[in-house]
Amino acid sequence: MRARISSPESRRRAHELRAAADAVMVGAGTVRRDDPRLTARDAAGPDPVRVVVSRGARLPLDALVFATAREVPTILLATGDVAPEAAAVLDDRGVEIVRARDLRDGLAVLASRGLLEILLEGGPTLAGALLADELVDRLTVFVAPLVLGRGAPDLVALAAPAAVAEGLALSDVSWETTGRDAVCRARIVRSRVAAAPSQASAEWGPRAVPAEGATEGDD
Numbered sequence: 001m002r003a004r005i006s007s008p009e010s011r012r013r014a015h016e017l018r019a020a021a022d023a024v025m026v027g028a029g030t031v032r033r034d035d036p037r038l039t040a041r042d043a044a045g046p047d048p049v050r051v052v053v054s055r056g057a058r059l060p061l062d063a064l065v066f067a068t069a070r071e072v073p074t075i076l077l078a079t080g081d082v083a084p085e086a087a088a089v090l091d092d093r094g095v096e097i098v099r100a101r102d103l104r105d106g107l108a109v110l111a112s113r114g115l116l117e118i119l120l121e122g123g124p125t126l127a128g129a130l131l132a133d134e135l136v137d138r139l140t141v142f143v144a145p146l147v148l149g150r151g152a153p154d155l156v157a158l159a160a161p162a163a164v165a166e167g168l169a170l171s172d173v174s175w176e177t178t179g180r181d182a183v184c185r186a187r188i189v190r191s192r193v194a195a196a197p198s199q200a201s202a203e204w205g206p207r208a209v210p211a212e213g214a215t216e217g218d219d
């Protein structure tokens with residue numbers, strides 16, 4: 001069985017966040033690496049719409065989220081070209097393809113369909129890109145009592161600022177515990193941050209956590 005970073009209480013809490021959201025969003029790298037289900041099965045509420053973001057060129061067509069799209073509505077948000085063959089496979093599985101110029105445009109299209117409260121569960125590359133474009137309002141970080149070293153995925157792929165004062169500042173910060181973990185919730189104070197390249201090629205299993213929502217990227 002796969003080792004977990006977050007406690008069962010934190011994972012349940014993450015599912016509650018999913019159930020409270022209109023949609024849960026991840027980058028295609030997380031789907032390729034973790035093959036998550038992204039349902040709210042440990043919470044009382046409904047499953048959110050699932051949104052996978054990709055430029056479209058290397059889609060994980062056999063992923064669970066796509067295979068189960070007739071059970072839980074699933075959108076591929078593509079900012080680049082999707083090959084007709086891949087589009088046909090996704091269409092056959094019931095996945096809706098939403099095309100957008102970029103992330104900002106993609107969020108606007110989702111909003112126009114009533115998907116306003118979006119729980120971004122990572123991974124670091126997509127979270128970094130959305131933060132750098134100032135498209136994230138709130139952050140929820142689950143902190144497990146575990147120290148992982150260099151080579152583990154970043155929480156968010158942002159370039160280090162030149163000075164501490166130029167980091168991504170947070171306000172309205174609250175801390176609580178879920179099981180053995182701490183949870184920090186905060187609003188993002190607008191700040192100039194730059195996205196950093198992905199670390200996704202690292203051989204890596206479980207993880208620690210990002211943006212408004214998220215615990216382990218299991219499932």
Ligand SMILES: NC(=O)c1ccc[n+]([C@@H]2O[C@H](COP(=O)([O-])OP(=O)(O)OC[C@H]3O[C@@H](n4cnc5c(N)ncnc54)[C@H](OP(=O)(O)O)[C@@H]3O)[C@@H](O)[C@H]2O)c1
Nearest residue numbers: 027028029030054055122123125126200207208209210217
């Ligand atoms: N700590 C956590 O809670 C947590 C959460 C999730 C994932 N993770 C970990 O993160 C690792 C994966 O990292 P990752 O950085 O590859 O994941 P990711 O951010 O989920 O996926 C990156 C992919 O998302 C798409 N993407 C990112 N920015 C985009 C943009 N501006 N426009 C369009 N598409 C964009 C691209 O897909 P295409 O390449 O298909 O174009 C890109 O390769 C895994 O090891 C996973 O376990 C951790």
